[in-house]
Amino acid sequence: MKLINRDTKVVVQGVTGTQGRFHAARMKEYGTTVVAGVTPGRGGQDVDGTPVYDTVVEAKEKHGLDASIVFVPAFGALDAALEAIEAGMNPVVVITEGIPVRDTIELVARAKQLDTTVIGPNTPGLIKAGESKMGIMPNQVFKRGSVGIISRSGTLFYEIAAHVTNQGLGESTCVGLGGDPVVGLDYIELLKWFENDVETRAVALIGEIGGDAEEKAADFIASGGFTKPLAAYIAGRAAIPGKRMGHAGAIIQGAAGTADSKMNALRGAGAAIGEQPIDVAKALKKALV
Amino acid sequence: MKLLEYEAKEVFKRYGIPLGMSAIAKTPGEAKDAAAIIGRPVVVKAQVGVGGRGKAGGIKPADTPVQAREAAKQILGMKIKDLTVRKVLVEERLRIQHEIYLGVIVDRAAKCYTILASGEGGMNIEEVAVRNPEKIVRHNVDPLMGFRSYHANEVAKRLGYSGKKMQQLSDILLSLYRVAYEMDAELTEINPLIETAEGFVAADARLNVDNNALYRHKELEAKYIESFEGELTPREMEARAMDLTYVELDGDIGIIGNGAGLTMSTLDTVMLYGGRARNFLDLGGGANPDRIGKAVEFVLKDNRVKALFVNVLGGITRCDDTAKGIIEARKKLGDNKPIVVRMMGTNEEEGKRLLHGAGIETNDTMEEAAQKVVHLAKEV
Secondary structure (H helix, E strand, O other), X not given: OOOOOOOOEEEEEOOOOHHHHHHHHHHHHHOOEEEEEEOOOOOOOEEOOEEEEOOHHHHXXXXXXXXXXXXXXXXXXXXXXXXXXXXXXOOEEXXXXXXXXXXXXXXXXXXXXXXXXXXXXXXXXXXXOOOEEEEOOOHHHOOEEEXXXXXXXXXXHHHHHHHHHHOOOOEEEEEEOOOOOOOOOOHHHHHHHHHHOOOOOEEEEXXXXXXXXXXXXXXXXXXXXXXXXXXXXXXOOOOOOOOOOOOOXXXXXXXXXXXXXXXXXXXXXXXXXXXXXXXXXXXXXXXXX | OEOOHHHHHHHHHHOOOOEOOEEEEOOHHHXXXXXXXXXXXXXXXXXXXXXXXXXOOOEEEEOOHHHHHHHHHHHOOOEEOOEEOOOEEEEEOOOOOEEEXXXXXXXXOOOEEEEEEEOXXXXXXXXXHHHOHHHEEEEEOOOOOOOXXXXXXXXXXXXXXXXXXXXXXXXXXXXXXXXXXXXXXXXXXXXXXXXXXXXXXXXXXXXXXXXXXXXXXXXXXXXXXXXXXXXXXXXXXXXHHOOOEEEEOOOOEEEEEOOHHHHHHHHHHHHHOOOOEOEEEEOOOOOOHHHHHHHXXXXXXXXXXXXXXXXXXXXXXXXXXXXXXXXXXXXXXXXXXXXXXXXXXXXXXXXXXXXXXXXXXXXXXXXXXXXXXXHHHHHO
């Protein structure tokens, strides 16, 4: 698995669109090394000082790129992400919302074949606090510190990051997994990474109803795969079965995927469980100070 | 998007999946004519987008065209889980030797399509899955290789078939996977697939298409809103038509947030402090004042809402836009229901200034705001 730091050279796919352009600028403000943009047919243009190319390979030849962030609309996102993977970009962060699940399945399979880390789709992206971000999270919420964050949602992730910052802990690396049923990265791969990351002393896990990824993460922790302090918050206790709560992946099917099932599993694995978002930051402070 | 049985069968037919003779009928007279053309005993089946129609009396056998007319008379217009039956499928009745289950699902954890098959199909397949999972054959499809005939043969073998029957079943499996893949299905199902002396026939059909993929299936778009009947409440249907992500619940506190996780968390926090949410409404990313106003108006107009809680964490969504939307909606409705707002992030100061100017208070944390709105809803 590959994440980012201040030296990661980033290409923005879909840089000429409204979202791509806006967030390319915010990323540069944060310190991300954004060196090029790609929009097929717009090669030779310039967006706020970032040169635009027709293809990722061309941009890579000129600038020696490492990683890509994709803002391309849903109908073209699979192609854009495959192009990035085949051009050797790693990680590939897919911000786009509304990608058909069939496309994501193919994207993730190709990434696995070429040993590429895919983050998303439908993710706020990832950030190494104080160094670099590939994502759409608000810059001011994060401060360099020792807490790693893994989240399935966007704004709830910022909410909890703000509490972590306010408690004086700050963040190391934070990753949004994405709100779709199928996504590239799972909790377990990240927990393994955080276990070995010297800058991370504790982890906040932000989950939500649907699927069984949180239960699997709990099994992994219980088996000794992750040993640092961990606090979790699971959204969706008030949700009712069979109704999709906004995210395509957030649905309770029968008795599976409930918030209680996830909280019990994580509690059983020794995690502190927050009743409300702020409790996560308080629990981590207690564990670390 | 859930297709009705007959719609799914129209798709299955295009892919060569064997089906019984059938025709759709909107009146008892049409049902009688259909049974006469089929010329054999039939079943008359309600076409509604919810499960449990058999138990509700929505499936009736008929030996003659006159009986088919009478059955249709009883079924058409009946209510199944609040849905009025408007169409029936008149279908040749099959002599059942054996019932098989076949399905193609999206496996979230394995990140692929998965073929499911069982020799114990029929009404109790969910029970089989729980009690005797070993009786369900699973095959994960490698996305880069696809589902090939030797894979299908293997699945059919594991169900205990060989020779010609194995090949027949294998062909159906391959067709079913093609339906799932080409139709962008979240769920494709034949339950039961009936084994007769001659071969196999799909007696029922389910096909749920991924809403995100509808742009690839223009023929379905016209039926999109209609297909949510039964799945969504009337208020949810109205919200869907306005392009709002809204879920109806049974409390009395209206809730609007931005982002699915934060909005869910807002509901949970209100519940934690003893309140009950009336709804979930996620504005999504980057909503403008107009869209926010529309959402606020939609929730405030709900008679069961006693107080409204708007929780916005500004990123792409701006706090000043949120404030403008709230103020505009309130002015338009001339409404005095209490509103609690918590906002943080992009243009927070300006948003608060606007709200305070309009006499609406704000809170700095979600926890505080939740306690306040629960208190206010109890006072009303």
